[in-house]
Amino acid sequence: MGTLPSDAASVPDYGSLVREDRVHTSLYRDPALFEAEMERIFTKTWVWVAHASELPGKNSFKTAHVGRQPVIVTRDRAGQVHVLLNRCRHRAASVCEQKKGKASVFVCPYHGWSYDVDGRLRAVPHAAGYAQDFDKADYPLVALRTEEYNGLIFATFNPDVEPLADYLGPAKKWIDLFMKQGAGFGVKAAGEHRFRFRGNWKIQLENTTDAYHFPIVHKSFLTSLDDETEELFDVLGQGGWIEDLGNGHSVMVMIPDLVDLEENLDAPIPERFQALADELAAEGHSDEQVRRIVRAVGGTGFNLNLFPNVACSMAFFRVLRPVSVTETEISHIALAMDGGPEAGNRMRLRLHEHFQGPMGFGSPDDAEGWERVQRGAAAGEDLWILVNRGTDPLTGHGAGDNVGDVSAETGMRAAYAMWKRMMTA
Amino acid sequence: MSLETDGAAIDLHEAIAFIWREAEMLDRCAYAPWLALWSAAGRYVIPIDRGTTDYAGTLNVAYDDQAMREARVKRLKSGFSMSSAPPARTVRTVSRFVETAAEAGAIELDAAMLLVEYKYETTRLLAADLNYRIVRANGGLALDRKVIRLINSDDALHGIGYLL
């Protein structure tokens, strides 16, 4: 284990492990530091739990995690969303073991306590066995503070944290741009690939803002594309940029042409989408509608990294869940047009399958790379992880004075600055 | 899925021998001959939802027509994919065969697969229900459908740098 600069009696000096341009290897390796992260980050800030479309209508639910703690995300009869610890208040049994579904009540399987979808304890069997002063109102499922921005639902254990909208800050603009891929229909979750890798969660957090690896790690994906699309995915060669958005968030623009999907609607239809365009036109969609759908069908040209656990990544949501200091679970949630034409949504599913998932043409190589980072970090416990690429901002870039080259490690530095702020608060 | 076939019925034992040859090829990563086992319209499917047969309308781990199979094999053999260069070693058995349908020149069967993979000091077990459609074509047998329903397809998997 890496040794922390601390003495037994005091709190370790986490701040010394993150410098402007490098972070200490113990961030990937130290189990005690991982425990501190769960406490100081995952119980203290907003953690993404669901997209609104995963709760379609009243009495719908999904299960998720906030840090390592299992929760149920529910929508009640009035449409309000609740995030509840998935733990019976009697003797702790989990009250729900389904991934998603519909329920008007959650009945604990052990002794039958039943809870409303807003968490209230509705009834306990054989209630006469409890003392006179036993009050059901004292034992609801524990509720987290829950807020939503443009369909993204976050929860927190921290009653004092700033409102979600303030926490997201300038990232809100990018969330709005990301959602334009609904092509006027709205965005809907359409299935997910879940996989685990044997490595620390921050390796994945870094990767979402790492354009530098793309042409190397994803060479076999790139060569599987037609020439026009391969050019599109030349992510380092199109004048892209990366920007620190504050609070650990960042945006990395790889394909500047695909920042705003409502612009350039009269651009020529890419060859790979011509058959789709023809099919949509044959179904009777107007030329304008066809162009709007086709332009949005491949997703946006950027990754928006939201600290600490979610990214709006080109065409899908990327969600990370820390399992242990050396294990992380990832969900890649595919997106479709909510109520949009099936042909377009099928195309979106096929594009997602092409890159993502345990047998996609991209994700397994990412996962292998991240495991290699963890394996390599077993050596050199006093060495540092470098995040010093592209520290100087670009001069005269159209996106502003505050942006770096797309391959700069600006997003990682932004995330680690937030890590340091939270770990030393 | 309908197709033109060469007529003569396929015996269960003939189909099983064919499936075992396929399994052995896959364990050897002999992907070029594996591609040649397929009918042109054949589909190689690894669904996420074990209950679905609407593969086109749902998200899968793999949903390959011939072009996608060829692209997949090219990628696995390219040497540029770090998850498959080298791939995990695998040993698989396919058994518990049940014939579910038969017609002239075609047979459908269900089976069970147990696969052990090994890489980086880690050994993992994967289990799957398989569904095959095998047809008689060009004087031999051809895969016309293979559906691999992993026992944990809707849970977290690990990267799979080889073919199931």
Ligand code: FES
């Ligand atoms: S543990 Fe839930 S009712 Fe007893």
Ligand SMILES: [Fe+2]
């Ligand atoms: Fe990647």
